[in-house]
Amino acid sequence: MDIERVRKELQASALREFPNPERVGCPDPAVLDAMSRRTIEITQSQLHHITHCSPCFQTFLSIREEIQKKRAVRLRIAAAACAAVIVVGAIIYTVADRLKSPAQVAVLATPATLDLRPLSEYRGTDSGRATEAKPALILPRKNLRLTLYFPVGADEGQYTLQLLDGQLHTLLKQQLTATLQNHVVTASADLDLRSLTPGAHTLAIQRIGDEWRLYSVELQ
Numbered sequence: 001m002d003i004e005r006v007r008k009e010l011q012a013s014a015l016r017e018f019p020n021p022e023r024v025g026c027p028d029p030a031v032l033d034a035m036s037r038r039t040i041e042i043t044q045s046q047l048h049h050i051t052h053c054s055p056c057f058q059t060f061l062s063i064r065e066e067i068q069k070k071r072a073v074r075l076r077i078a079a080a081a082c083a084a085v086i087v088v089g090a091i092i093y094t095v096a097d098r099l100k101s102p103a104q105v106a107v108l109a110t111p112a113t114l115d116l117r118p119l120s121e122y123r124g125t126d127s128g129r130a131t132e133a134k135p136a137l138i139l140p141r142k143n144l145r146l147t148l149y150f151p152v153g154a155d156e157g158q159y160t161l162q163l164l165d166g167q168l169h170t171l172l173k174q175q176l177t178a179t180l181q182n183h184v185v186t187a188s189a190d191l192d193l194r195s196l197t198p199g200a201h202t203l204a205i206q207r208i209g210d211e212w213r214l215y216s217v218e219l220q
């Protein structure tokens with residue numbers, strides 16, 4: 001016989017056996033309420049009355065039940081709030097991580113070098129085609145931090161760099177500042193080539209006021 005059945009049976013008999021319709025010796029409802037909510041100490045005689053007066057015991061049990069239900073609701077709300085905090089935290093973490101990513105990509109741009117010094121070039125005024133310039137330069141289709149070594153005889157100063165497709169449409173254009181570094185005229189450019197198609201392209205470099213120098217570039 002389990003203890004829960006004994007408890008239920010005692011509870012049922014206490015609710016049944018002591019009708020007390022005259023409410024003899026019953027505590028004030030406010031006091032009974034306070035006892036049920038355990039906001040006051042229950043004396044031995046009060047405990048005896050509650051367990052020997054069916055209406056008082058009924059009230060006592062109802063209030064206890066109500067308190068337990070509210071507590072269960074509060075626990076569920078607290079659990080839901082905890083879950084919400086975890087979800088919001090996860091979202092914030094994910095968003096923050098994504099926001100962080102572009103900066104990291106910029107910092108982690110792939111370094112690449114184009115050495116134009118040993119290459120043949122053809123001038124923009126020539127009638128030749130880009131494919132005649134050899135050998136072809138090769139660039140990976142990545143977010144590049146490009147270092148350019150200019151051909152011998154090139155001057156320092158402001159340059160315009162363009163990347164052209166096979167039909168010589170401009171895909172990228174930016175300004176460069178070329179300076180003498182270790183006896184070589186050098187410039188840096190940030191080129192994001194990730195969205196471009198692979199294949200033959202043309203790199204065009206022009207010092208402001210000068211003519212274009214064109215180089216074949218293979219995007220891989």
Ligand SMILES: [Zn+2]
Pocket residue numbers: 020023024025026027049050053054055056057
């Ligand atoms: Zn009573």
